[in-house]
Amino acid sequence: MVLLNVKNVRLNYITTRGIVKALDNVSFSLDEGETIAIVGETGSGKSTLAKVITRSWEENARVIGGEVIFEGVNILGLSEEEFRRSYRWVKIAMVPQGSMNSLNPVLRVVDQMIEPLLLRGIPRIDAIKIAGDALESVGLSKDVLTKYPHQLSGGMKQRVIIAMAIQSRPKLVVLDEPTSALDVMTQANIMNLLKRLRSKFKLSYIFITHDLALASELADKVLVLYAGKVAEFGSADVIYSEPKHPYTQGLMSSVPTLREDKKLSFIPGEVPSLINPPSGCRFHPRCPFAMDICRREEPPLVTLENGHVVACWLYVKG
Known part of the structure; x- marks a missing residue:
């Protein structure tokens, strides 16, 4: 049963330098008892998405579109008092970054x-x-x-x-980098604790991290964000074994493994400014497969087998 359905969420930050397009048409769904890992580099919009789901955004943030439907209710349409009384720390809880x-x-x-x-x-x-x-x-x-x-x-x-x-x-716990300031042994203990709690209390998790290896410990699904947009979304098994988007492939190639001897690589460049993001696909300045259409037009979300979704012109037929 679907617990959370995020539909086309758009959020801007109003700053003295201009409007930061932090989230742009982000969508995903989460079933009861599932864990979704949200991954991406710093500045990709991971923590901002968590703030939208928990309605804890900053004063200069503006949600300009979309819905967050939790148990059939669009919680973005509730008053602050309704959300505080019935959802915050009741049905939806959060372990914040730097907790x-x-x-x-x-x-x-x-x-x-x-x-x-x-x-x-x-x-x-x-x-x-x-x-x-x-x-x-x-x-x-x-x-x-x-x-x-x-x-x-x-x-x-x-x-x-x-x-x-x-x-x-609660039904849903949002974990924003819950182990980032801990040593390796304590990280492992906390991850084992989270697994036990999920099983005992039938929790659903949104696990936000830049550590792909850590995400694999908990994730049933993976949402890959790049520069405020969805790059790829699907089951963890498929994304870890057969990533489709060039950005996801780059992230996976940068993670060392114990079971195989592979050559590590990196993604050149850096996440673009979201005040003035690149035209077309936001990843094209760093993409080794960029084509002319990538520079001109934003790629659509293409649905592959088993509900796997990727935003890339390489998978658009014709």
Whole structure:
């Protein structure tokens, strides 16, 4: 059953240098219990897409088109009060980028965890029990409730943030680079924790990362963004084994593997300015297969077998 359906979302940032076209007609769907990994270089629009889904965009952001349909409801059409009361930290939760720095250093963990529960009218004693149970579900003692953030390690703080996200038993958790500031061993522990929580609570994840190897640990589907647009979308098995878009192929070629001896390569150049993006396909200045039509016209989204979608003129018949 489809849990989330993002349709043609467009978002601009208003800046002193001009209008930044951060998201341009981005679409994808997510079923219940699935995990979708959203990958791409810095500046591709990954975190901005997360902010649209959680309605946490900055003041200078303008959603100028599209829908985000969650359980049949377009949540972009709700008032802020309706979304806060019924969806934020209730049905949709988020583990933000740099989440270890999201904890207030002068407040105990308990006060930060129970705040969204108290706002929903849950009595304090019940809220404390819910928070303690959530900590235990991520492998921490209830004693952590009495601690201040500076008394916790990086991995413990990350687990506290994850506990805050799941304590209301949401349907969807948005994970924005949840392991980026952690060492390799702690990363592995957090990824194993996320797998256990997904199975135990039947969660759906949106996992945002630039680490393709890490994404493969969780992903059922992969959405590849480039310069605010969808480059490729499909099942993780197909995209990892047979990437179609030249950008996805470049990303995969830059990832070392243990099972095969392959020559690593890189994508030349950098992500273009989204104030004045290139004409036609936004990837054409860096693409080894660019044709004249790529420079002139924006490629359509082409649907291949098994619902695999790619935005590239190489796959347009004729």
